[in-house]
Amino acid sequence: MGKTGGGGSARWSWGRGRVLGSAAVLTALLLVFHSAVPDTPAHLGSLLETFLPWLGLAVPVLLVGGLLRRSYTALCALLLPAVAWSALFGGLLLPGGSDDGDLTVVQHNVSDVNPDPAGTARALRATGADLIAMEELMPAAIPVYQEVLGADYPYHATQGTVGLWSAYPLSDVRKTDIKPQGIAYGWDRGMRATARTPHGDVAVYVAHLPSVRMGATGFRAAWRNESATLLGEALAAEPLDRVILLGDLNSTLDDRGLSPVTSRMTRPDTDAAFSWPAKLPLARIDQILTRSAAVTHLWSLPATGSDHLPVAAHVTF
Structure with a gap:
C-alpha cells in the first residue's frame, strides 16, 4: 500500500x-x-x-x-x-484597457515583399485610425497605398522606406537620421512630422531600426542598438512636449538595447499585442510609445500580406 x-x-x-x-x-x-x-x-x-x-x-x-x-x-x-x-x-x-482616446494610431511593417499592398491598405483604412505609420514601403507600392488611403487620409509623407498617413495636416516633415555607421549610403528609415490635431500639435516619429540576427557569434544587435541611440538622441532634442513614436523597433520593450528610446518615452502598461511573426506571434517588436500622453489600449490587428501584424492603440493626452 x-x-x-x-x-x-x-x-x-x-x-x-x-x-x-x-x-x-x-x-x-x-x-x-x-x-x-x-x-x-x-x-x-x-x-x-x-x-x-x-x-x-x-x-x-x-x-x-x-x-x-x-x-x-x-x-x-x-x-x-x-x-x-x-x-x-x-x-x-488582464482585460484590455479603455476604448476611449483622443487619437487612434496604427503601426505596421507592411513588408517589402507584400503580395497585396492594396488589400493591406484597405485593412488599415478600415481601422478608422487618425494616424497610420508604415515601414518597408517600396517605391512601387507607395502609389497603391496612396490610392486606397488618399480620400480618408489627405495628408501623407514618406521618407525612404517609412511613411505616415494622417487625417490631420502635417508640417515640418523631415528625415530623422538613425543610420548606423557601417550601413551603406541610402539606408533611410526614420522621419519626423508635426500633426496638427484637434488636441494640439503632436510630434510624430516613424522609425524602423535594423534587424537583429542569431549567428555563430551570438545575438547580433550592434546596429540595432546604435540606431536606437540615434533615435533616442532625436527624441531628447524634440522641442514639442507631445510626442508619438510609431515603429518597428525590432525588439520588445524589455530589451536593454532599446533603453535610449524607452527611457525617454512612456511605455504602454496594457495588453500583450504580439505582432511578430504574423503566423505565430511570439513578441511585440512593433511599438507605439508616447510622451506627455498615455496609451490607454493597445491591440494587434488581423494579418495582412506582411510577416508582421499591425498594432493599434488609443492615445490620450
Missing part, C-alpha cells in the same frame, strides 16, 4: 526535487535580475529580454515535475518564479 511502481515512495518529501527547486530559483533570478546578465560579446542579455515573458512557461513545466516527484521543495521553490512573473507580466492577462 505504501509503495509505487519503480521503487518510488508515495509519500511527499522535502528531500526530493532539489534539481527542480534549483531550476525554479534560477528562473526567478533571471526574471528579476535579467539586467545583470552580461550583454557582451554575444548580446545574451538582449536575447533573454526579448523573450522574457516566455520564461513563465517554466512554471507549469516545473509544477508537473514537482507533482510527479511529490516534492515539497520543488513546489515551494516554484512560488518564487510564479510571483516574479506575475509581478512583471501579470497585467498581460
